[in-house]
Amino acid sequence: xxxxxxxxxxxxxxxxxxxxxxxxxxxxxxxxxxxxxxxxxxxxxxxxxxxxxxxxxxxxxxxxxxxxxxxxxxxxxxxxxxxxxxxxxxxxx
Amino acid sequence: xxxxxxxxxxxxxxxxxxxxxxxxxxxxxxxxxxxxxxxxxxxxxxxxxxxxxxxxxxxxxxxxxxxxxxxxxxxxxxxxxxxxxxxxxxxxxxxxxxxxxxxxxxxxxxxxxxxxxxxxxxxxxxxxxxxxxxxxxxxxxxxxxx
Numbered sequence: 267x268x269x270x271x272x273x274x275x276x277x278x279x280x281x282x283x284x285x286x287x288x289x290x291x292x293x294x295x296x297x298x299x300x301x302x303x304x305x306x307x308x309x310x311x312x313x314x315x316x317x318x319x320x321x322x323x324x325x326x327x328x329x330x331x332x333x334x335x336x337x338x339x340x341x342x343x344x345x346x347x348x349x350x351x352x353x354x355x356x357x358x359x
Numbered sequence: 360x361x362x363x364x365x366x367x368x369x370x371x372x373x374x375x376x377x378x379x380x381x382x383x384x385x386x387x388x389x390x391x392x393x394x395x396x397x398x399x400x401x402x403x404x405x406x407x408x409x410x411x412x413x414x415x416x417x418x419x420x421x422x423x424x425x426x427x428x429x430x431x432x433x434x435x436x437x438x439x440x441x442x443x444x445x446x447x448x449x450x451x452x453x454x455x456x457x458x459x460x461x462x463x464x465x466x467x468x469x470x471x472x473x474x475x476x477x478x479x480x481x482x483x484x485x486x487x488x489x490x491x492x493x494x495x496x497x498x499x500x501x502x503x504x505x
Contacts, residue, residue, distance in 0.1 A: 299455030302463075304366075345366055345448055346407040346417070 289326025293335065301334045303341035306348060310357040312339065317352035360425050361451050362397075364460075367438065368411070368446040369418040371404060378402055378418050381443060385422065388434055394426030398464070411445050423452075423460065 292311065293301065303309075312325050312335055319339055322332045342348045349355065367385070369378055386396060400421040407417055431449055438447040452460070 300453070300459045302459065303450075341448060341450070343408075345446055346368065346409060346411060349408040351409075 291326060291328040291331055293331035294328055298331070301331070301338045303338040303345070304347060306342065307357045309335065309339050309342060309348065310355060313348070313355055315352065315355050317349050317355050361428055362425055362457055363423070363431070363449055364452055364456075365422045365424075365434070365447065365449045367420045367444050368407075369402070369420060370412075370443045370445060371414055371416040371418060373418070373443055377443075378420075381441070382420055382422075385420075385434070385437070388437055389422070389424050389426060389430065392426065392430040392433065394424050394430050396422060396424045398423040398460075414445065417445060 301308075312320055312327070314320055319336055322329070325332075327335060339348060343350055365385075369381060373381070382399075382402065386399070389396060402418045402420040404416055405419050407415055411417070428451075435447065435449065438444050
């Protein structure tokens with residue numbers, strides 16, 4: 267395999283790179299000024315399957331919205347809209 | 360005067376009449392302390408994400424009200440003393456949150472069509488499309504025959 271790659275490089279053949287989707291803040295896209303703690307489906311997008319809050323380097327949130335979303339998730343946990351721990355957390359509907 | 364939103368979870372073992380009584384008590388406290396209720400959502404039974412005091416379901420009651428900030432403390436003291444209330448939260452809303460809530464109420468009103476009505480609308484559109492296609496086909500046939 268290594269030989270083939272080198273041959274391509276010698277012959278100036280371009281190897282196509284994997285396309286990576288550009289991350290963006292999902293809250294900024296809809297211009298959200300207030301994030302509701304009752305909207306479970308929106309908030310589950312920022313959690314992993316175990317129910318932990320994901321850091322913005324995975325989700326692409328801006329700094330301001332990351333803080334607000336984290337606060338909303340914590341509120342919805344206290345009111346039992348979202349679990350503290352989960353085995354396979356997925357958005358309903 | 361601030362704009363607040365309270366959310367309570369009440370034990371599911373209570374009957375609907377008892378829940379109403381409890382909610383009325385909360386409303387009375389707000390009104391006595393020079394507050395005014397903006398909107399009272401309907402209480403509904405929901406599945407909890409985790410068990411609280413061995414309960415897996417609970418009544419959710421949301422109240423939006425305008426009141427001075429001195430009201431919040433006596434309200435939460437009442438929540439703590441009441442046995443039937445499992446969880447509670449009170450949040451101060453800013454102007455963006457108020458507009459968000461109003462828009463949500465409006466959207467809920469619009470989308471109150473029953474599922475059968477929506478289906479009917481879809482069928483009508485589908486039939487209209489088909490009818491148009493059939494009519495155009497008939498016209499073409501007639502033109503060919505001529």
